[in-house]
Amino acid sequence: MKISVLVLLLLAGLRGCFAQTSAPDTAATGPDAPTALAAYSAPAYRAALHRFEARRLRLAGRYRRAATPAARAARIAEARQLLLTALDSTIFPAWEGTPWAFYGTTWEPRRGSIACGYFVTTTLHDAGLRLQRTVLAKQTSETIIKNLTSEAHITRYRGVTQADFVEKVRALGPGLYVLGLDFHVAFLRVREGGAVQMVHSSYVGPGTVVREAAESSDALASKYRVLGKVSADNVFVRRWLLGEALAVHGATVKE
Template sequence: MSLKNIAKSLLMLLVLSCTNQGPRHPKPFQHASKKVPLALLASSTQSYTEAKAQMLTLRNKTRQQLASGEIDSTQAGVLFTEGLLTSIIPHWYGTPWDFNGYTDTPRQGKIACGYFVSTTLLHAGIALDRYKLAQQGPQDEAIALSLHKDYHTFSGFPAGVMAKKINEELQEGLYFIGLGESHVGYLLKQNGELYLIHANYTGDAVVTIQPLMQSVFQYFTTWHIAEITYNRALLRYWLSGEKCVLPYPNLAVQSKK
């Protein structure tokens, strides 16, 4: 091959490498903690569009199984939780936190803690107003998501004592948690261990999952918790696809101390 042809071939390779769009999915976010089970860290192999479509498929299948008596409402709540944890949330790991962030596209733009919760619930198939929910304070958000049912308030003891108390009182599953007056996220109890899934404003300041006592949980003295896995009212909104009307602040709702 002549030098002229070799040069032309190298030029073509250079052009092709510069126009390569890269992998379809972003590089998985590497969590700092080594104490989170790999199953919870796994990134979805689907695109985010496919993940949201899968939640719709899951909803239709779950609705059919409920109607036929194959599963009960508790099992339906578990299926919704698994879908949220494995299809939707993993795409958000590594998304930068910002107090004013409200992106609805994971790994693009920035996200505040309240918008992380409201956006992932919306994209999992609960037709709520993600803006209105995200703009509530932590306790008011717990009230809203509890949908007129009791929510839990834990306070008055050191964080370590509270974590033990929470672990003793809560069933395995996923919960909304409001921390003090300034932060929110998901609380997950799995295999007797507690984790916080949130848009973290400390450290790398990204969406992450952490063992509860390695997170900002330890810096607060009051925590408000509302059920997600066992929240039948919220589950009905998911199954029906109807607009989710949440009860916002100043309603007479009793909390469990």
């Protein structure tokens, strides 16, 4: 009887800690290889975010002054690279090692705990995207993705093996993706050269935020996967660049 109650409690917690989809070993090398945990300082992290924010604002001014479509496209390309640099060099490393928990909602890396949906929304918030962090984090992973990018940048996979899925992602090309699984949400970062890295608040393994090779991630197992290539979406990048607020559509859980 005690075991049954414990199982029921754990299952009840899944909805709050995992962002579900709305439908039902090779080590990385180079820049994708797992590394020793980087040193973290809260003041240094905030200072770095302020520096990136200043660069974003300067670039936004240049975008607004751009006189031709080609000039605006060039500024969007710069913005895309700046966003990826902020995540890769500062934000993801700072959050690595932060404990995962069913209901983790911390705002600060390595202090408290963070659930998978909150990890996605909080890191994007730290990068400068204006979004409703709490409301979006509570949605199914497919709803999160559909609020970040359009159908033109979303692909869905059902009944595909993990190895085949990683190959399909690799074929989509380098960039930043948000990935929805049956009971999880994560980032996939595809590098030049084809390495596919999963960045997420992991409920398996160490039970922390990790950056790991997607091929060998136990958390990537899922019957259904939905993938949004947010870095390829110029509308998403422009919203980030100009500081436009992101509304939440199709929310089933309120703040």
